[in-house]
Amino acid sequence: MVETNSEGKEGKVTRRQFARGFLLAAVAGAFGSLLSLLKVLSPPASKGGGYVATVALGDLLVYAKGSRQGSLLKASDFQVGDAVLAYPQGKTGNEANLVQLIRMKEKEFKPPTRLELTDQGFVAYSAICTHLGCTVSWMKNEKDPGASYTECFCHNSIFNPARGARVIGGPAPIPLAQIGVKVSKDGTLVFTSGFSGPVGPQV
Ligand code: FES
Known part of the structure; x- marks a missing residue:
């Protein structure tokens, strides 16, 4: 059987080839549209990593x-x-709310620590590493408490809590976000602000 092209003539592009090409183009177009849609619906793969904190002013801190x-x-x-x-009381199911509360000597705080977010030597930062989102740990120096620091053991990022949790080692791209705390009359600790910056992985 002789195959004809789309104009009913014999030629290099047959009707079957034309139909196959049309089908492939349609599939490719649909795939492209699907990718575009997924791009819009999906959160970015990196910055923030989907961490959305829900701490509110007045929330009490719990272990x-x-x-x-x-x-x-x-x-x-x-x-x-x-x-x-x-965590803020009643909001322990959201890892983005996890903080590291630290007590230091007030005189040890240096910029860029936000002094108005501290109280009686208490300072709090996000406990989620800004590299890839591991939980940070506290490295207490028993002999010299002022030389204590925060470390993420996943890739050894180190943060200085006396200087706004700025990065002093490792791959973390930005400091841990500070959050306001104060001591209430009954001695409990309460949040006084939201986070000062982004929480979660920022690479
Ligand atoms: S996740 Fe913290 S250093 Fe990589």
Whole structure:
């Protein structure tokens, strides 16, 4: 059987070839449209990593881990050089809300630490590393509490809590975001602001 082209004539482009080409073009077009749609619907693969904090002013801080998990933090529980992971009460299911609360000597705070977000030596930062989102740890220096620091063991990023949690080592691209805390009259700790910057991975 002789195949004819789209104009009914014999030629290099047959009707079957024309139909196959048309079908391939249609599939490619649909695939392109699908990719564009997914691009719009999906969050960016990097910055923020989908972390959305829901801390509100007035939220009380509770222990995030250990035997006291879920109970209220009290200022009297902390010596200079101590730190703990904490959540806002009732919002413990959202990792973006996880903070590291640290007690230091007030005079040790230096810029860019936001002094108005500290109280009685208490300072709090996001506990989610800005590299790839691991939870940070506290490295207490028993002999010299002022030389303590925050570290992420995933890739060894180091943050200086006395200087706005700026990065002093490792691949983290930006500091941990600070968040306001203060000691209430009854000695519990309460959030006084939202985070000062983005929370979660920023690479
Ligand atoms: S996730 Fe913290 S250093 Fe990589």
